[in-house]
Amino acid sequence: MKCLVFSDNGDNAGEIISYFYKKMDIDVICNDSVIDYGADSVYKYSNGFSDNLSEYLLEMYNKNKYDYIIISSTNLGRQIAGIISDKLNEKCMPEIFSFEKNDKIVTKRFFYGGKTVLEEETGFKIFTISPGIFETKKIDKKSNLIEVKLNSSKYKILSEKQKSASGNDITKAKIIVSIGRGLGSKENIEKIMPLVDALHGEIAGSRPVCLDYKWLPEDKQVGLSGKKVKPDLYIALGISGQIQHLAGIRNAKTIIAINKDKNAPIFEECDYGIVGDLFSIVPELVEKLKK
Amino acid sequence: MDIIVLIKQTVDMDQIKLNDSNEAMTENLPLKTDILSKNAIEAAVQLKEKYGGNVTGIIFGTEKATSSMKEAYAMGVDDGYIIKGYEKSDPLITSKVLSDKIKTVKNDLIILGNQSSDSYSGLLQGLLASELNVSLLSNAIKIEINNGNVDVTTESENKDIIMESPLPAIISVAQEINEPRLPNVMKIMAAGKKNINIEDADIKYEDDDKTLSNKAPENKRKKIVYEDNNGIDEIAKILRVVK
Numbered sequence A: 001m002k003c004l005v006f007s008d009n010g011d012n013a014g015e016i017i018s019y020f021y022k023k024m025d026i027d028v029i030c031n032d033s034v035i036d037y038g039a040d041s042v043y044k045y046s047n048g049f050s051d052n053l054s055e056y057l058l059e060m061y062n063k064n065k066y067d068y069i070i071i072s073s074t075n076l077g078r079q080i081a082g083i084i085s086d087k088l089n090e091k092c093m094p095e096i097f098s099f100e101k102n103d104k105i106v107t108k109r110f111f112y113g114g115k116t117v118l119e120e121e122t123g124f125k126i127f128t129i130s131p132g133i134f135e136t137k138k139i140d141k142k143s144n145l146i147e148v149k150l151n152s153s154k155y156k157i158l159s160e161k162q163k164s165a166s167g168n169d170i171t172k173a174k175i176i177v178s179i180g181r182g183l184g185s186k187e188n189i190e191k192i193m194p195l196v197d198a199l200h201g202e203i204a205g206s207r208p209v210c211l212d213y214k215w216l217p218e219d220k221q222v223g224l225s226g227k228k229v230k231p232d233l234y235i236a237l238g239i240s241g242q243i244q245h246l247a248g249i250r251n252a253k254t255i256i257a258i259n260k261d262k263n264a265p266i267f268e269e270c271d272y273g274i275v276g277d278l279f280s281i282v283p284e285l286v287e288k289l290k291k
Numbered sequence B: 001m002d003i004i005v006l007i008k009q010t011v012d013m014d015q016i017k018l019n020d021s022n023e024a025m026t027e028n029l030p031l032k033t034d035i036l037s038k039n040a041i042e043a044a045v046q047l048k049e050k051y052g053g054n055v056t057g058i059i060f061g062t063e064k065a066t067s068s069m070k071e072a073y074a075m076g077v078d079d080g081y082i083i084k085g086y087e088k089s090d091p092l093i094t095s096k097v098l099s100d101k102i103k104t105v106k107n108d109l110i111i112l113g114n115q116s117s118d119s120y121s122g123l124l125q126g127l128l129a130s131e132l133n134v135s136l137l138s139n140a141i142k143i144e145i146n147n148g149n150v151d152v153t154t155e156s157e158n159k160d161i162i163m164e165s166p167l168p169a170i171i172s173v174a175q176e177i178n179e180p181r182l183p184n185v186m187k188i189m190a191a192g193k194k195n196i197n198i199e200d201a202d203i204k205y206e207d208d209d210k211t212l213s214n215k216a217p218e219n220k221r222k223k224i225v226y227e228d229n230n231g232i233d234e235i236a237k238i239l240r241v242v243k
């Protein structure tokens, strides 16, 4: 059994390789030298676009007869998965976070915007994998690294703006203090920072906080369309707990919620909760932690 | 500029309740236009307003989708097709049916939402681009036409990229691209009277995957919620342990 993995993000490639390592043989196409996770060969490209990368993937697939094509669900990955699915006339199982092979393959993915988990038995050959779900694990043996040159692309980049990488990766954090619209304003972040500091945690937020109001950088967004986090402790401050948010925190060990609305859905999905005003509760907690 | 906008109708997921076995009850749920489809409609109509031309809406779904098409008309879509006969969600089938239709409608640009809010698969854009052999620009937050090319600002994980590509093209849009307009009563009334073309889909479908379960994830949370000040002491104790 062997698979061809594609990712345009080294971390995501590492996650996928670690997850499939020893389940099958793995070759990888990536723009990063991901040689530490147990793949046989890493084909490293540069200047990849949806057209020339799809061509290369198909060429590799046809040449080496892989059983499965596994693509990380990044913006570019999803485009390529669609193109490959059409070219091979093979269906793609999207956004999976579990892949078990017995007689058949059984996969799991979220459905209805994260409300349910679909468990399916499939004969599909192509899969996209939700990023940030699996742990990376380095092994001693290094993969073969092969630099490849792709065909030229019909797309042209006119300009690129790097988004400010804002420090630590929240998918690796052990303690996360996460803020929602209930915080009211960007200035109020100051008022909860003592809690973040006292716990040596990382700050994160709901989608409105990161995307609409930009109180926090985009890479701090937790949820279905943001990061899926797996801390030991997740503290939700002024977050209502909509399904799309919950999809990002299913793997948190302990969830604590503070919300002034006792009917907020987050209280159905937390281990401990306090109904009340976060601006009075947070300082009291910090005070108690100091003692 | 002739533009096709692909519109999806979904069940209102916020209304989904669970039954005793933790399964989603999806019968008789209200339907609505998928949120990113509204951004796609808005983007198409804005391009028409800027560069002139015509916007055609296409929905693949059921007859119930007339409500979504009327909404699209009210927002400024000029004419529309509903291709009915399908209730599942299989991107490969959807792309075959849609591309058959798209080939019969004159177009320079096809616009759709980047990911639909039920499955989040994001596959349709690539399937269609390949099937129709047109350029693909994804997760757009800005679209401009320049001398027969299209310049699109694509939002990817760690950077925003402005890409140039020849037309015809398919563009998937992100939610941040715009704020979909709320049409006034006059427009809604006028939209109600407009003709919608309803056609049957020609689907050859083999079910080759099998759903084993579709349930809400098991909730093992303790759900100890304090409504008084004792809560602060208890939570502080827990925080001290974790810290």
Ligand SMILES: Cc1cc2nc3c(=O)[nH]c(=O)nc-3n(C[C@H](O)[C@H](O)[C@H](O)COP(=O)(O)OP(=O)(O)OC[C@H]3O[C@@H](n4cnc5c(N)ncnc54)[C@H](O)[C@@H]3O)c2cc1C
Binding pocket: A179, A180, A181, A182, A183, A205, A206, A207, A208, A209, A221, A222, A223, A224, A225, A226, A227, A237, A238, A239, A240, A241, A242, A243, A244, A245, A248, A258, A259, A260, A261, A264, A276, A277, A278, A279, B035, B116, B117
């Ligand atoms: C396709 C799609 C994808 C999405 N992806 C994501 C995603 O990845 N991540 C995400 O988070 N959302 C996502 N959303 C949005 C999601 O549906 C919700 O809109 C969002 O999570 C709500 O954010 P919130 O909880 O911060 O705000 P709200 O829902 O407005 O909640 C604010 C909460 O703060 C409480 N509050 C207010 N003041 C106080 C106070 N002083 N003290 C204590 N509590 C207070 C209120 O009671 C309320 O419960 C997505 C939506 C769609 C349609």
